[in-house]
Amino acid sequence: MATEKVRAEITGTVWKIVSQPGQQLAEEDTILIMESMKMEIPVIAPVKGTLASLLVKEGQEVSEGQDVAVIET
Amino acid sequence: MAFEKHVAEHERRKAHALAMGGAERLAKQKAQGRLNARERIERLFDAGTFLEIGMFARSDRREEWDRTPADGKVCGYGRIAGREAAVVSHDITVKSASSSPINVRKMGHMRRTALANGMPLVLLNESSGARIPDTMGAIGTGTLGQDPTQFVRMREIPYVSAVLGPAFGTACWFTQLSDFVAMRKDAQLAISSPRVTEIAIRQKIDPQELAGWRMQAEVVGKVDYGVDTDEEAIDLLKKFLSYLPSHHNETPPRAAVPAGADEGSRGLLELVPEDRAKVYDMRKVAAAICDPGSVFPLKDRFARTAFTALGRIDGQVVGILASNPMFKAGAMDPDSCDKATAFLVLCDSFNIPIVILVDTPGFLIGVEGERRKAPGKVINMMSALQMCSVPKFSIVMRKSYGQAYLNMGGTRNTDEMLAWYSADVGFMDPNVGVNVVYGVKREDDPKRFEELKQEIQRDSSAYDLAGIFSAVAVIDPRESRQWLARLLEVHQKRPTKGVGRHLMGGWPTTF
Numbered sequence: 162m163a164t165e166k167v168r169a170e171i172t173g174t175v176w177k178i179v180s181q182p183g184q185q186l187a188e189e190d191t192i193l194i195m196e197s198m199k200m201e202i203p204v205i206a207p208v209k210g211t212l213a214s215l216l217v218k219e220g221q222e223v224s225e226g227q228d229v230a231v232i233e234t
Numbered sequence: 235m236a237f238e239k240h241v242a243e244h245e246r247r248k249a250h251a252l253a254m255g256g257a258e259r260l261a262k263q264k265a266q267g268r269l270n271a272r273e274r275i276e277r278l279f280d281a282g283t284f285l286e287i288g289m290f291a292r293s294d295r296r297e298e299w300d301r302t303p304a305d306g307k308v309c310g311y312g313r314i315a316g317r318e319a320a321v322v323s324h325d326i327t328v329k330s331a332s333s334s335p336i337n338v339r340k341m342g343h344m345r346r347t348a349l350a351n352g353m354p355l356v357l358l359n360e361s362s363g364a365r366i367p368d369t370m371g372a373i374g375t376g377t378l379g380q381d382p383t384q385f386v387r388m389r390e391i392p393y394v395s396a397v398l399g400p401a402f403g404t405a406c407w408f409t410q411l412s413d414f415v416a417m418r419k420d421a422q423l424a425i426s427s428p429r430v431t432e433i434a435i436r437q438k439i440d441p442q443e444l445a446g447w448r449m450q451a452e453v454v455g456k457v458d459y460g461v462d463t464d465e466e467a468i469d470l471l472k473k474f475l476s477y478l479p480s481h482h483n484e485t486p487p488r489a490a491v492p493a494g495a496d497e498g499s500r501g502l503l504e505l506v507p508e509d510r511a512k513v514y515d516m517r518k519v520a521a522a523i524c525d526p527g528s529v530f531p532l533k534d535r536f537a538r539t540a541f542t543a544l545g546r547i548d549g550q551v552v553g554i555l556a557s558n559p560m561f562k563a564g565a566m567d568p569d570s571c572d573k574a575t576a577f578l579v580l581c582d583s584f585n586i587p588i589v590i591l592v593d594t595p596g597f598l599i600g601v602e603g604e605r606r607k608a609p610g611k612v613i614n615m616m617s618a619l620q621m622c623s624v625p626k627f628s629i630v631m632r633k634s635y636g637q638a639y640l641n642m643g644g645t646r647n648t649d650e651m652l653a654w655y656s657a658d659v660g661f662m663d664p665n666v667g668v669n670v671v672y673g674v675k676r677e678d679d680p681k682r683f684e685e686l687k688q689e690i691q692r693d694s695s696a697y698d699l700a701g702i703f704s705a706v707a708v709i710d711p712r713e714s715r716q717w718l719a720r721l722l723e724v725h726q727k728r729p730t731k732g733v734g735r736h737l738m739g740g741w742p743t744t745f
Contacts (some may be wrong), residue, residue, distance in 0.1 A: 171562045198595060199665050200511050200563045207452075 165208050167230040169223045173197025178219055184212045192230050195223065210234035251289045251303040255327025263327060268398065269464040271308045271325035274358045277468045278321060279312030286310040288340040293329075295368065302328055305337040306361075309344050311353075314472055317480055320348035322408075323358040326399055332365035333404040335377055341404070342381045352481030354392040356471060357412065363403030363426065387411050389583035389739040392478045396467040397421045397447075397457070402430075409456065410744050413580055414474040414532070416459045416467040417447045423457070448535075455536035455573060456744065473530060477544040477551050478584050482739065485585045485732040486551035491525060495548070498522035499715040506593075506631060506711065508656070516541050516558040519591060519631075523715045525549065532577065537569035538562075539594075542577040544586070548719040550726075553581035557594035557642065559632075564594040566638055568603055571611035574641075575618045576743035582622040583739050585732050587725065589718060590628035590643040595663050596635040616641050618741070623734035625649055625725035629714060630657040630696070630705065645704040650721050652714070653696035653705035660694045 176196040180186060186206040193215070195202050206212075210232040217229045235241065254260060254270060263270050269277065275284055287310045293302035306328035311320055322341050324331035348355040368374055385407065387393070395412035397405075401423045409415055409423060417423060422445035424431070432439045443449060450457035458474075461467045479486050499522050506514055521529045524545035531543040538561040543554045555577055557564035566574075581588050597603070597612060619626070619641065628643030630653045639659055640647055653659075661667065668674055668686045676683040699705040709717055726732050 198563050198565070198663070200513055200559070200595075202513055202563055203560065205560075 163234045164213060165210065165232045165234055166228045167192060167204060167207060167232060169195065169204060169225060169227050169229050171195065171197045171202060172225045173202065173223060175217050175219050175221045175223060175229075176201060178215060179203075180212050182212050182214055186210060186212055186232060193217070204229055206232060208232060208234050247290060250300075254303055254325050259327035267463065270327065271323040271331075271358070274398070274464055274468060275308060275310070275312065275321055275323050277465060278356060278358070278472065279314060279319075280316065283313040284310055285312065287343065291336050291340055293334055293368075294336050298329075302334075304328070305334055305340065306331045307337040307340055309340050311347075314354075314475055317475075318351070318353040319356050319475070320344045320353060321356045321358065324360045324405060326360045329365060330362035330400075331360055331405070332362050334365045334368050335380075338378075338381075338404065342384060345384075348391055352391060352483070354394060354475055354478070354480060357393065357395040357405075357408045358468070359395055359397050359401040359405035359409055360399035360421075361403060361405035362400055363405075385411065387740065387742075389413075389482060389579075389736070391481050392475060392584065394471045394474055396464070396471055397423050398464055398467060400427060402427050414471065415450075415457045416461055416470040417450060417457045418464070418467060419447050419460050419462055421447065423447075423450050451533075451535045453536075455533050455569065458532050458534070460535075474544075477530065477586070482583055482585070482736055483733055488549045488551075489525070489528070489546055491549045492527065495525045496715060498526060500712050502711040502714065506656075510632060510658075513559040513563060515560045516556045516564070516591060516593070517543075520545060520554045520556060523547070523589075523591075523718065524552070524554070529554065533573055537567065537573040539564055539566055540570035540573045542573060547589075547715060547722060550722055551586055552718075552722070553577060553586045553588045554591065555588060555642075556591035557638075559593050562598065564633075565596060565598045566594060566641070567598045568606040568608045568611045571608070571615040571641075572743075575611070575615045578615070578618040578622055579738045579741050579743050582618075582624050582734055583736055585624055585734050587625040587722060588622060588627070588648075590626070590648060592628055592630045592634045592639075592642040593632040594635070594638050594642060595633055596638040612637060612641060618738060619643065619647055621737045623737065624732075625722065627652070627718060627721050629654065630659060630699070631711070632656050632658060633663070634659050635662050649725060650706050651704065652717055653699050653708050654711050654714075655696050655708055656711075657696035657699060657705070657708075658691075658694050659699055660690065664690045
């Protein structure tokens, strides 16, 4: 089974975790929501699959390009 | 029977050409779930309209005559939804559809005939690249390049490409020149194959990383769609062409207006959050404004802060260019600018009016952007917009700040700029502006920060924009579609009858 790393597109703070490990995701389902530039910006699944793990916690600061989750495809 | 021997010989030669690379190779192709070069043409054209050109062409090497039916590239004319088009369908079962002096001559004929007669050129790409040993040595390589216009692209006609297998060399070059590309997810698109590349640079290569569809669709931005089957790829080419004129001196074909076409825009107040901290998917806004089911996204996996799509309003084809707050809050980056520029060039070249939907905090600035030539890309996009001579309309929905306001059609950079009553226009995001202008940070003095923010936000409303007649109207979002439909009617009255000046026909957009 292949894995796909999900990266943050933008620097900011993890505001809310929306999906939990084990959950089935369709492409573009929201995994978590970041706060950046005073806005709530979703991090979405780039591919469909199972959310294998979350690599960040709510409140954590995240840099652009940082891995935030792993999807098993 | 008269000419009996001729008839028999003619039929034998035809059968030989139609047998392509032989039953074994065709069976292998089928077992892989792929159509062969001729089945692909059947899928492409209206039934019974294919007229083959160059069926009896073959390698110029005598010892290969019997092994090179059609010399590995099946060409001809046919109709797509009643409109003529030219096709080059690479036959992987014949010498891996490699490019040779003869089949390149065939390709040149198709290209020139399509150009001369104003019809799209369809390229069904699957080729290993240049043929060996034909192109070896000074004689082989020096024989290439007989057509000094082979790679000139003035966008007089649409080029569309499907990448259906390995596509190296000429197949890759013509894909780069194409206006639209659909690629099989198991195909490869690159200068050379992973094997040749590995040997040349002495490094292990991941074929997907070098030449895979996601690389092409998400990083490079050349491929519009990744698909699982040949049929899907070919159907997408036909769909793209349904939005385009056959050539640059025509306007795009009109379609019937579906029933209930006005209903979507009535839901716009629910699609766009009033709370400015919340984002939304601009693709849904485009779908609500356009005729139901008509929005056809282009490069949807690339540079997603910009959204580009063809669509129809009241049956008339339009190009939608938008910032998408769903990604990076809609802030434009260098790739978004490239994507927007390529789209503007496409629309202007083929007489497609442009609708710009704006909700952007501006350009993403920083060291990385400068390294990636952000200033040049910003101004490329701006130049392209100003050079567009098709009708251009913009709608400022929420935020539109700074230079991005101008790049997204602000003031006279579109023919008519509308503003939703929720529009907010200024030199930069007020939260950043307070610090820049007054040197006050929220965490140091929240009360003073709020006061100064109010000051900066003063005079930034839709009515202020209309008060100086930069916006021609302030509208309710639900009226967007009706406004655009009427403006399209007004701006189609031009004496040029909708055909633009095509100042960017020759602009390279592969960057």
